[in-house]
Every structure is written in structure tokens, then in C-alpha cells.
Amino acid sequence: MNYDVIVIGGGASGMFAATIASARGKRVLILEKNKKLGEKLKISGGGRCNITNAEPDLRKYLARYEPNDKFLFSAFSEFSNLDTFEYFKELNLPLEIEANGRAFPYTRKAIDVFNVLEKELIKNDVEIVTNSPVTKFNHSKGVINSVISHGEEYFANSFILATGGLSHPETGSTGDGFVWLAELGHTISDPTPSxxxxxxxxxxxxxxxxxxxxxxxxxxxxxxxxxxxxxxxxLCTHFGLSGPTILNSAKQVGELLHEGEVTATIDIFPELDHGTLEKKIISIFDENKNKMLKNIFSEIVPPGTASAISSLLSEIDFETKVHSVSKEDRKKMVKMLKELPVTITGLMGFDRAVVADGGVPLEEIDTKTFRSKKVSNLFVTGDLLHINRPSGGFSLQLCWTTGFIAGKNA
Ligand SMILES: Cc1cc2nc3c(=O)[nH]c(=O)nc-3n(C[C@H](O)[C@H](O)[C@H](O)COP(=O)(O)OP(=O)(O)OC[C@H]3O[C@@H](n4cnc5c(N)ncnc54)[C@H](O)[C@@H]3O)c2cc1C
Incomplete structure (x- = not known):
């Protein structure tokens, strides 16, 4: 079984790389461990798929990958976030932009992104073998000759390794690529859920x-x-805190957790200073003088939070009439609403991580081609690369860009 290009792992970056290589007329095979391709892509963005970010200024866009931005300029000059808009538009899946430049397929369905990519693979005659975990690389003198899956040996001129990182391992990305890359002489930065x-x-x-x-x-x-x-x-959850602001704080929090006890305060009225918030409370009190505090507290705090927040103010008597609430208690209330207390016990694990960093440092990759500097016919894409990034479409864009460049050069 001889191919021009074998792609190992059919996630976002592997599918994209295979599409691009096959469009050049190459004979391409995807070997995928799962029953189906693209399982992580299908759950991306909560099933809506935040496919890229619309920041139009390339330098500003690349700054989100600091300190790796300097390695990515050439690759993004060939296939940038703006090219992703064009690419999917041509596949009849135009993108739409939401807050903070987050871009989604207009249908808001990750499965549609998967479907258009799968259609391209079929159109370009890419061979796809699923249920086929690669278990071994045969290599000598810095060149890979073949890979083994279920006892079959597959040969190719070039290999694209796209087996993903460690986040959500139930989607198939169990870190196999990290083990092989280490065997092949690469340094692997420890993956942490970032x-x-x-x-x-x-x-x-x-x-x-x-x-x-x-x-x-x-x-x-x-x-x-x-x-x-x-x-x-x-966002509050049954285990702690989530939502974009928290996800994008996690890397720094992870570092702080090594230094000591990490706590936080949440201000749910950030636009109001203490005095203005107190005035707002006084005016609500004035309108409800003879009501019980417990019955009007929900008018002060965000919907659904009155009971949880009042549990933090145990020294205040919520059974009292509003006109009897002392100035001191009112000030305690203001302080609490601006400093809700949190004790962070840790980061959730890889099973809940959107992205885990770690992997091959870009110093060991020729970032004009995404070819390994250790193995001349091996290309590395997507989450296998050690590139920090925030949420907001920046991870999938790395898959599109690295997949494009590897697919073009393999
Ligand atoms: C819950 C969640 C939501 C996310 N949402 C977003 C989002 O909205 N926007 C965004 O930009 N990013 C998002 N991400 C991140 C994004 O999905 C990933 O960066 C991206 O899917 C990684 O693609 P990849 O090709 O590197 O690897 P993966 O998609 O992980 O694919 C790797 C593939 O390799 C296969 N494989 C593994 N080992 C072997 C083997 N030995 N042999 C053969 N095949 C193998 C796996 O089965 C898998 O199919 C999200 C991630 C998660 C977990």
C-alpha cells in the first residue's frame, strides 16, 4: 500500500491537510483510530464551532499566540484567518461574526463544518481507513518509511502527523503523537490543560x-x-467557574497555583463604584420600606442569585423590614456584591479542557512547511504543536493554517 501522503489522525487539522494535499493531485490516505473522523471538531464551540477569529490586522491577530507569533508570520501570510472566511464561503458555508471577532458557520453547526470537509475529501478521492489506530512508525536515518496499523504496513513518501493533544481524550486524542515525536528525537513540552x-x-x-x-x-x-x-x-457550574473570562484566565491561574493559595473576588457590578451601588440599593430600599429584606433582595442582585448571595451575608438579618436595615449592614452588602469570595482549588482536568498546550516547540519545526527538523518526511499539525492561545477561534485556525501548509508541502 503505497501513497504520496499518509495523514495519521482525521481531526480538524488532519482532514484539512488531506484536502489540500489531495487537491494537488497527491494520492492521500487518512488513518483514523476512531470509527468516524472529526469527533472533536463536531463538539467544538459547544456544537456551534467557533471556527476562527475575524481580527483583520494580522499582527494583532498573531499577537494572540505570543510568544510563538514570530514563528507563525510566514504560515499565516499563506493561509490566514481571513482566508478561512474565503475557503468556507467557497464551500457554501459562509461564516458570520459574533462578539469579540468570534466567527461561526452561518448555520451555527459544527457538523456542517465537518460535512463540507468530508465532502471535499470524497471529491478528491482521499482514501479513509477508520477504526485504524497507528501503533508503530518504521524509520531509519531520519526518514519514516511506513506505519503499522492492525498488522497492515502502509508506505508513503510523506507523513502528516495530526493525532491531536490531550484534551477530551474520549474524542480520540490520547497523546499517541507525543510519544512518537519523543521517540523520533523531538522535545515534548509537558501538556497542561490551558x-x-x-x-x-x-x-x-x-x-x-x-x-x-x-x-x-x-x-x-x-x-x-x-x-x-x-x-x-x-458562568457558575456544579464544580466551579467557567465561561470565556475564566477559560482565558486558566493558564495564569495554573501558574499561580504553584506559588500558593489562590483566591479571587467577583465584582458583579463592575460599572458602579461602592458609592453609586449603595445609592442604587438605597433607592430600591426607599421603594420597598415596609417589605421584608428577604423579599426584595432579588431586585438588587442578578436574577436567580438572591438565595446564594444572601447565604454569604449570614450576619445580616434578612427577616427584618427594609426600613430597619442599618447603614452598616447596607455597606456590608455593597462590599459583598463587589467582592464575592472564591477559593480556587485547581484547574479542571484534560477531560474538560478546551485546549491543552504542550507538544513540539516550534523551534523544532520548519514553520514555512511544518516539516519536522528531525525527520525529513514528517509534517506536524494542530494540537500537537506547543502554541499557547486564548479561546475565540484561535485553536481551529491553527488547525486550518498548519493543515494548509503541511498539505501543500507534503
Ligand atoms: C470541547 C471543546 C470545544 C472546543 N471548541 C473550540 C472552538 O469553538 N474553537 C476553536 O478554535 N477551538 C476549539 N476547540 C479546540 C479544537 O477543537 C482543537 O484545537 C482541534 O480540534 C484540534 O484538532 P487536531 O487536528 O489537532 O486534533 P484532533 O481534532 O484531536 O484530532 C486528532 C485525531 O487523531 C486521531 N488519532 C489519535 N491517535 C491516533 C492513532 N494512534 N492512530 C490514528 N488516529 C489517531 C484521533 O482519534 C482524532 O480523530 C475545542 C476543543 C474542545 C475539546
Whole structure:
């Protein structure tokens, strides 16, 4: 079984690389461990698929991959986030832009992204063998000759390794590629779950599972000393905190957890200073003077959060009439709403990570071709590369760009 190109792993980057290589007339085979291709792609963006980010300025866009931006300029000059818009438009799946440049297929369905890519593979006569985990590489003198799957030996001139990282291993990405790359002489930076929810100790957060603070400010502390601040949407879950603001804080929080005890405060009224918030509370009190505090507290806090937040104010008597609430208690209330307490116990694991960094450092890859500098006919794509990035479409875009360049050069 002889091919021009064998792609190992049929996820986002592998499918894309195979599409591009086959469009050049190459005879291409995809070997995929799962029953089906693209399982992670299908769950991306909660099934809506945040396929890329629309930032039009390439330098600003690439800054999101710091410190690796300098390695990516050439690749993105050939296939950038803006090319992704064109590419999918030509496949009759135009993209639409939401907040913060997040781009989605107009149908908001990840399965549609999968379907158009699969159609291209079929159109270009790419051979696809599923249920076929590659278990071995045969190589000598810095060249791969063949790979083995289920006792079959497959030969090719070039190999594209696209087996993904370690996040959500149930989708097939169990880190096999890291083991082979290490065997082939590459350094592998330890994978850590980098865009991942946070586990917390606080029962008030867990009791709000499913509730979001749409516009909040969170300040992180290590051993009581202020470390960094993020603003945006925060989602409470049954294990802790999630949502874009939290996911994009996780890497820094992971580092802080090595330094000491990590706590945080959440300000659910970031646009109001203490005085203005107190005035707002006074005006709600004035309209409800003779009502019980417990019955009007929900008018002060975001919907659905009154019970959880009042549980943090145990020193205030919520059974009292509003006109009897003391100034001191009112100030305690204001302070609490601007500093809801959180104790971070850790990062959630790979099973809940959107992206795990780690993998091959770009210093060991020729980033004009995505060819390994250790093995002359091996190309590496997608999550196997050690590139930090925020959420917002920046991971899938790496798959499209690295897949494009590898597919073009393999
Ligand atoms: C829940 C979730 C949501 C996400 N949402 C977004 C989003 O909205 N936007 C965004 O930009 N990014 C998102 N990401 C990240 C994005 O999905 C990944 O970066 C991307 O799918 C990685 O593609 P890949 O080709 O590198 O690897 P994968 O998609 O992981 O594919 C690897 C493939 O290789 C196969 N394989 C593994 N080992 C072997 C073997 N030994 N032999 C043969 N095949 C093998 C696997 O079965 C798998 O099919 C999300 C990730 C997760 C987990």
C-alpha cells in the first residue's frame, strides 16, 4: 500500500491537510483510530464551532499566540484567518461574526463544518481507513518509511502527523503523537490543560450551577496578594467557574497555583463604584420600606442569585423590614456584591479542557512547511504543536493554517 501522503489522525487539522494535499493531485490516505473522523471538531464551540477569529490586522491577530507569533508570520501570510472566511464561503458555508471577532458557520453547526470537509475529501478521492489506530512508525536515518496499523504496513513518501493533544481524550486524542515525536528525537513540552474551567471550594457558586454573571470583574490573588484582573462573562457550574473570562484566565491561574493559595473576588457590578451601588440599593430600599429584606433582595442582585448571595451575608438579618436595615449592614452588602469570595482549588482536568498546550516547540519545526527538523518526511499539525492561545477561534485556525501548509508541502 503505497501513497504520496499518509495523514495519521482525521481531526480538524488532519482532514484539512488531506484536502489540500489531495487537491494537488497527491494520492492521500487518512488513518483514523476512531470509527468516524472529526469527533472533536463536531463538539467544538459547544456544537456551534467557533471556527476562527475575524481580527483583520494580522499582527494583532498573531499577537494572540505570543510568544510563538514570530514563528507563525510566514504560515499565516499563506493561509490566514481571513482566508478561512474565503475557503468556507467557497464551500457554501459562509461564516458570520459574533462578539469579540468570534466567527461561526452561518448555520451555527459544527457538523456542517465537518460535512463540507468530508465532502471535499470524497471529491478528491482521499482514501479513509477508520477504526485504524497507528501503533508503530518504521524509520531509519531520519526518514519514516511506513506505519503499522492492525498488522497492515502502509508506505508513503510523506507523513502528516495530526493525532491531536490531550484534551477530551474520549474524542480520540490520547497523546499517541507525543510519544512518537519523543521517540523520533523531538522535545515534548509537558501538556497542561490551558483553556479549562476552574474548580472551586465555594458552595454558593456550585448552588448557582448554570447561572451566568454577564458582565463581571474577577480579581485573582495568590496568598492574599493581588495578581491579575479579568472582565467579562462568568458562568457558575456544579464544580466551579467557567465561561470565556475564566477559560482565558486558566493558564495564569495554573501558574499561580504553584506559588500558593489562590483566591479571587467577583465584582458583579463592575460599572458602579461602592458609592453609586449603595445609592442604587438605597433607592430600591426607599421603594420597598415596609417589605421584608428577604423579599426584595432579588431586585438588587442578578436574577436567580438572591438565595446564594444572601447565604454569604449570614450576619445580616434578612427577616427584618427594609426600613430597619442599618447603614452598616447596607455597606456590608455593597462590599459583598463587589467582592464575592472564591477559593480556587485547581484547574479542571484534560477531560474538560478546551485546549491543552504542550507538544513540539516550534523551534523544532520548519514553520514555512511544518516539516519536522528531525525527520525529513514528517509534517506536524494542530494540537500537537506547543502554541499557547486564548479561546475565540484561535485553536481551529491553527488547525486550518498548519493543515494548509503541511498539505501543500507534503
Ligand atoms: C470541547 C471543546 C470545544 C472546543 N471548541 C473550540 C472552538 O469553538 N474553537 C476553536 O478554535 N477551538 C476549539 N476547540 C479546540 C479544537 O477543537 C482543537 O484545537 C482541534 O480540534 C484540534 O484538532 P487536531 O487536528 O489537532 O486534533 P484532533 O481534532 O484531536 O484530532 C486528532 C485525531 O487523531 C486521531 N488519532 C489519535 N491517535 C491516533 C492513532 N494512534 N492512530 C490514528 N488516529 C489517531 C484521533 O482519534 C482524532 O480523530 C475545542 C476543543 C474542545 C475539546
Amino acid at each position: 483553556i479549562v474551567p476552574l474548580a472551586v471550594a465555594d458552595s454558593w457558586i456550585k448552588s448557582l450551577s448554570g447561572t451566568s454573571f454577564e458582565n463581571a470583574k474577577i480579581i485573582f490573588f495568590v496568598d492574599g496578594a493581588k495578581s491579575f484582573v479579568k472582565k467579562g462573562k462568568i
